[in-house]
Amino acid sequence: MNSSKNRFFVNTEFDLDIIRNVLKKNFLFALLIIAFFGALSFLYLRYTKPVYQSQMVIQIDNEDQGANVLDLKNVNNDGNISKEIELLRSQFLFEEALKRLNLEVSHFAKGEFLTEERYTQSQFQVQLFKLNEPDLYNLPIYFYKDNSNQYKIKYNYKGKEYIEEVFLNQAHKNEFFHIFIKSENEEVLKRDINDNELYFVFNNTQSLMARLHGDLTIAPLDVKAKSILISYRSNNAHLSQDICNAVGESFFDYDDHLQQESSEKILKFINAQLDSLNKELILSRNALTEFQRRENLSDLENIESNLSAKVNTLENELEKLKIEHQDLKRIKTEINNSPRSTEVYKLLPVLIEKSYQNALKDQIETLFSKLEQRENLLYTVTEESRTITQLDKKISADIEITNKIINALEEKTAERIDFLENEVKEARSQFFSIPDKKMELSRLKNKQDLNEKYYTSLNEKKVAYAISNAGYTSENKVLSKALLNSTPVEPNKFQIYYTYFILGILLALLFLFFKYVSYDELNNLGDLEKLAQNQMNILGSIPFQNSDSPHSQLVVHNNPKSYLSEAFRGIRSNLKFINPEAKTIAISSSISGEGKTFVALNLSAILAMSGKRVVILDLDLRKPKVHLGVSLDNKLGVSDFLSQNCTLEECINKDVIPNLDVITAGSIPPNPSELILSKYLTELIENLKTKYDYVLIDNPPVGIVSDGVQLLHDADIPIYIFKANYSKRQFIKRVLELKEIQKIKSINLLLNGVEQRNSKYGYGYGYGYGYTADQKKNRRFKK
Incomplete structure (x- = not known):
């Protein structure tokens, strides 16, 4: 019977009346949705900690002016800032930066909803001298004033609560820690204590790193200009500024330290070589001087030039090869002793002017490049990582190749030395006729000259590097220093208000749209006409009646000239046109509350007021209401x-008003359907038709039960009641079912509770014209 009742109705037509009704009923709720989102945005901004951001811009510019003067390759600057960026991001440098700040103790103020880190803005400052218990790190220690106006600290440690009296600007020492509490303005401190819950915590490096490092951002600003952006975010603007500046300063200091350390190692290596050559030079010089003094050979004639030149040339080359052979061993030793040190690149000065310079230079430079890459990676990964392991394998392979090259060069040099020694031996054999003293003198001079030559050459290299190192200056610049930013970057008030406002509007519009498309109420006779599809008669409408009574009342007899009375007179007139000979009028609706009892009472009263004998028969045996509308008891009835x-x-209750009798429903029976469908009811109605001009039947709602369907079918005029802004549009389907399935030929529709401005039919009284489906265009009822 009511299968259509649960179907969801979707309104697909554009109707301004529906829009007006939806706005009228839901506009306040839509505004509440927008206001709710406005309140949410306010609460979000009110109870969200602000985030402040400070930024610092630095420029990397390490220029080797000495290398430019000497036309040497600048090994300190390769034009890449990736290494510097990784160093700035590293935990090592951030830890160095934190050491520059006073963060041994953090101060907090706990309000009703938020906790604020005060940093240097705290009204009291705690200086930590000594902490004996590491477990006290990160433990809140509350600072307050008790009822006796004494300053106290309170903390819970290992399940025990400690409360100790402290004094401002005095040291406080106990078994756990030694601190000093100071305050510059005690009056402001007292107000702060009254407004907030103050406490402080001791910080260790690990907790500070874990809490603060994640808010640091390092990004290249311009790779070509080698500019880097250092950014830090914090809930405290001063802390954000100080950390930003501390990171930049720590980077500059560490960069200078690395350069100084590298320079010292290179100069130390060169000085060691010079010391070794200097000793050889002194020995050769002393030997020559001693020999000349002992043998008195200062005025020796020149030895034959060609033989002497040959010997000198061979010996010079031999000595040079021996030195190269010795240097090869030294290079091999340095590489094998420190296979992972980037200082291998500092061996390049030893290769200068060596015969094997080209053979080893590229290999050592390749090895240095990978060692430097390894050192850079260690800023971000551990030595056990896969990347470092693979790189170590490549470095080991390069070292092995380098050793093979050196071994080959050693073998080649040794062969050449053997060859030259044989050549020198052969040349000397030609001097058997030359006195041994002349030969010895020549040998000593050659050794002296050779030592002086190499000492001078290495000293020149030392001077050249010293000039290069002196000319190397760190031109790192601060392009933009971190400033105190008192305007929070988060949350953005305008963005939050705008976003929540738009969300509120969208949700409110979505809500109104949903109410519109799901709007399933009848508003006026125009809606009823449209839904009836010209298949049923429209009797008219009844205006909305304000009433304090919870039940339908008989009211037209009290005010016969009211809009309501005029509306019922119009209905009465329309009934005469539908069936002038009608004796029975059955009134029903889809559900309770649509006003069928109200219409039955007042329509019967209007008919009675016209001089007709009328009786009302209350057949709503489950929920009878007619007796309530006329103030009768319900002891005996149908x-x-x-x-x-x-x-x-x-x-029968006689003359409730003149010419109007009422038969109430009576006792509520256990079998109302059987009684309504019994032959006794038919006989009763036929009997009443002989005594009265009109028999009005208040049927049960046929949208809920089917008891009254037969009565509607048998009645001379069946009337189906709808209520404006209450009845659902899909209820019309039930009426169509009655017409098609139950073969009720002429169903007459009446719209109850119409607001006057919504009535499209009538002269302002709230009632309208009625007409049959077949007579819509050609016939009109009485106005």
Whole structure:
């Protein structure tokens, strides 16, 4: 019977009346949605900690002016800032930066909802001298004033609560820690204590790193200009500024330290070589001087030039090869002793002017490049990582190749030395006729000259590097220093308000749209006409009636000239055009609350006021209401008569108003359907038709039960009631079912509770014209 009742109705038509009704009923709720989101945005901004950001811009510019003067390659600057960026991001440098700040103790103020880190803005400052218990790190220690106006600290340690009296600007020492509490303005401190809950915590490096390092951002600003952006975010603007500046300063200091350390190692290596050559030079010089003094050979004639030149040339080359052979061993030793040190690149000065310079230079430079790459990676990964392991394998392979090259060069040099020694031996054999003293003198001079030559050459290299190192200056610049930013970057008030406002509007519009498309209420006769599809008669409309009574009341007799009375007179006139000979009028609706009892009472009263004898029959046996509308008791009625518990005369309430009798529903029976469908009811109605001009039947709602369907079918005029802004549009389907399935030929529709401005039919009284489906264009009822 009511299968259509649960179907979801979707409104697909554009109707301004529906829009007006939806706005009228839901506009306040839509505004509440927008206001709710406005309140949410306010609460979000009110109870969200602000985030402040400070930024610092630095420029990397390490220029080797000495290398430019000497036309040497600048090994300190390769034009890449990736190494510097990784160093700035590293935990090592951030830890160095934190050491520059006073963060041994953090100060907090706990409000009703938020906790604020005060940093240097705290009204009291705690200086930590000594902490004996590491477990006290990160433990809140509350600072307050008790009822006796004494300053106290309170903390819980290992399940025990400690409360100790402290004094401002005095040291406080106990078994756990030694601190000093100071305050510059005690009056402001007292107000702060009254407004907030103050406490402090001791910080260790690990907790500070874990809490602060994640808010640091390092990004290249311009790779070509080698500019880097250092950014830090914090809930405290001063802390953000100080950390930003501390990171930049720590980077500059560490960069200078690395350069100084590298320079010292290179100069130390060169000085060691010079010391070794200097000793050789002194020995050769002393030997030559001693020999000349002992043998008195200062005035020796020149030895034959060609033989002497040959010997000198061979010996010079031999000595040079021996030195190269010795240097090869030294290079091999340095590489094998420190296979992972980037200082291998500092061996390049030893290769200068060596015969094997080209053979080893590229290999050592390649090795240095990978060692430097390894050192850079260690800023971000551990030595056990896969990347470092693979790189170590490549470095080991390069070292092995380098050793093979050196071994080959050693073998080649040794062969050449053997060859030259044989050549020198052969040349000397030609001097057997030359006195041994002349030969010895020549040998000593050659050794002296050779030592002086190499000492001078290495000293020149030392001077050249010293000039290069002196000319190397760190031109790192601060392009933009971190400033105190008192305007929070988060949350953005405008963005938050705008976003929440738009969300509120969208949700409110979505809500109104949903109410519109799901709007399933009848508003006026125009809606009823459209839904009836010209298949049923429209009797008219009844204006909305304000009433304090919870039940339908008989009211038209009290004010016969009211809009309501005029509306019912119009309905009465339309009924005459539908069926002038009608005796029975059955009134029903889809559900309770649509006003069928109200219409039955007042329509019967209007008919009675016109001089007709009228009786109302209350057949809504489950929820009878007619007796309430006319202030009667319900002791005897239809159910009692049909059950043959009383006579008809005992059931009739005479002259409720002149010409109007009422038969109430009577006792509520256990079997209302059987009583309504019994032959006794038919006989009762036929009997009443002989006594009255009109018999009005208040049917049960046929949208809920089917008891009254047959009565609608048998009535001379069946009336179906709808209520404006209450009845659902899909209820019309039930009426169509009655017409098609139950073969009720002429169903007459009446719209109750119409607001006057919504009435499209009538002259302002709230009632309208009625017409049949077949007579819509050609016939009109009485106005």
